[in-house]
Amino acid sequence: MQERLTRLGQEVLDQANRLGVDAEVFLLHNRELSIEVSDGQVETLKEAEEMGLGLRVIKDNRLGFAFTSDFSPQALQDVVQDAVSICSFTSPDQFQALPSGPKSYPSLQVFDPTISQTTMEEKIELARQAERATRQYDRRISVIERAGYEDSEFHSLILNSRGIKAYAQGNFCGTYVFAVAEEEGDAQTGFSMSIKQSLTDLDPLAVGQEAAHNAIRSLHARSAPSGRVPCIMEPYVATRFLGMIAQMVDAEAIQRNKSLFRGRLGQRVGSPVLSLVDDGTYPGGIGSFPFDSEGVPSQRTQLIREGQLVAYLYDTYTANRDKTTSTGNGRRSSFRGLPSVGSTNFMLEPGTLTLEELMNDIPYGFYITEVMGMHTANPISGEFSVGAAGLLIEKGRLSTPVRGVTIAGNIIQLLEQVEAVGSDLRFFGGRGAPSLRIRSLSLGGD
Structure with a gap:
């Protein structure tokens, strides 16, 4: 071939x-x-x-x-x-x-x-x-x-x-x-x-x-009282929010003023426990390949380091506009189109805590297993309001299944509210995340 x-x-x-x-x-x-x-x-x-x-x-x-x-x-x-x-x-x-x-x-x-x-x-x-x-x-x-x-x-x-x-x-x-x-x-x-x-x-x-x-864990789910509560996001849910963040570190979105991260390089955009990378060389990663769709070598790019925004993702064109070099993120899904900025293996780096350690001191909270309507989230303003399902956390343990509630907020505030990161990094396609413990999130229910 x-x-x-x-x-x-x-x-x-x-x-x-x-x-x-x-x-x-x-x-x-x-x-x-x-x-x-x-x-x-x-x-x-x-x-x-x-x-x-x-x-x-x-x-x-x-x-x-x-x-x-x-x-x-x-x-x-x-x-x-x-x-x-x-x-x-x-x-x-x-x-x-x-x-x-x-x-x-x-x-x-x-x-x-x-x-x-x-x-x-x-x-x-x-x-x-x-x-x-x-x-x-x-x-x-x-x-x-x-x-x-x-x-x-x-x-x-x-x-x-x-x-x-x-x-x-x-x-x-x-x-x-x-x-x-x-x-x-x-x-x-x-x-x-x-x-x-x-x-x-x-x-x-x-x-x-x-x-x-x-x-089975969702059987007999019911709504939950409205209020601000501590939350834990399952890895799958965390990767859904990564989709929003991927748009925000895209240099094309930055240059078109369509990202909340515009002009924030070097600034804190999240909790010190959060570090985000895009790694086209990650072993076993679905997004790993020796080069991008322009022939630029793949690399590991640190985007957020301990809560501080340190880089954007570039292809050749956007790099030329900013007088910098491509990060190897020129991507295309088909020979029918031109390359544009895209992520490879886009992941939050794991911490050291087990799920049990993340929630064992939460007296009452919400364990989020599913979110619906993430396409409605706005990467320019950072605002989101999405349907959610999961289980209540009571006295540090999972209890009653919950459905028919909403979670709402701003992505920057959400990132700042992350107070602990799990060790259970898991990939869903080209995005990976561990469980995240959120100090407080607005829950809309009964």
Whole structure:
């Protein structure tokens, strides 16, 4: 695959160079598999494979872009002509430039050959194992809405006129379960998912058991009194808030004045117990890769250190605007689009406390297991008001399940209210967090 991608990429780059433009060729070959089972039988099985090329060119500070999935000689000529011709319609921008090379890339283990060597029947069995584990966990599990296995393999090549030449392959796999528990006329849902870069790290039994546990612990949930109470966020909930924070440290959002963190470098934006990093080299991380979508080496970027904002995330364009260097965060999900700033493995660094230690001195509080409506949170003002579910904390222990409440506040105030960080760092896709203890949060209920 590397040889084919390199041949195609070099052919297109040479054509573009002959027309006197700076050019970048991005080639991506991707294969995806999705399996869902129901009562042990395969409900759906989908395989998809795609390969395409995106061409970015810069002429007189003007940007042009075109893409194709047709690799015939004529189509390759057309994509070059299209990209170059578009330059005449775009406005000059002094910050448009491609990264220079050659680069030295970190050596990362991001490809597990076992995933592709595993048979289809064995992958189906992984989905079945997750489903069986859910059913066998407790008699109150009445329905398994979805149980499945997924994997993806991708090959990426980037060549540009300034010496960048980068190729790597990666893959990952995962299982998931959505379950329903019923008892005495009440029904509640629970889910679990796990995505790993190594097949041996995947544990479908644990996924199934967690989905069942999450459904059962929510049975007979009720509302709770309104007020300000101490809270603990489960890792999954904390990662939902990380999605909001990721937008706030995006240099493009900063430059467009669409982030609460604009102008706050060097200032305290959270509790001293909080440290936030983006690490494209994190071992086993789903977002780990030797380079970003522009061929810039991946790196570890400290964003918040002990509550102080110390950096933003940059791609090449936003770095040029701020007269700095890219942090290796030029990201794109497809050959059909241009790169933009995006996170890799975006995580809050763990502390040393267990969950029991986090809550053992809370006389009354709220343990948050789920939030709904995070898309309504405003990364510019930092304001949020979202639905929540979880369990009450009484005398340092989890007690009554809670549903139908809201939590509200401002993200800066929330970060400042974090008084302790758990040791239970867990990733959900490219975001990871431990449990967080919040001194006080506004709870809206009865």
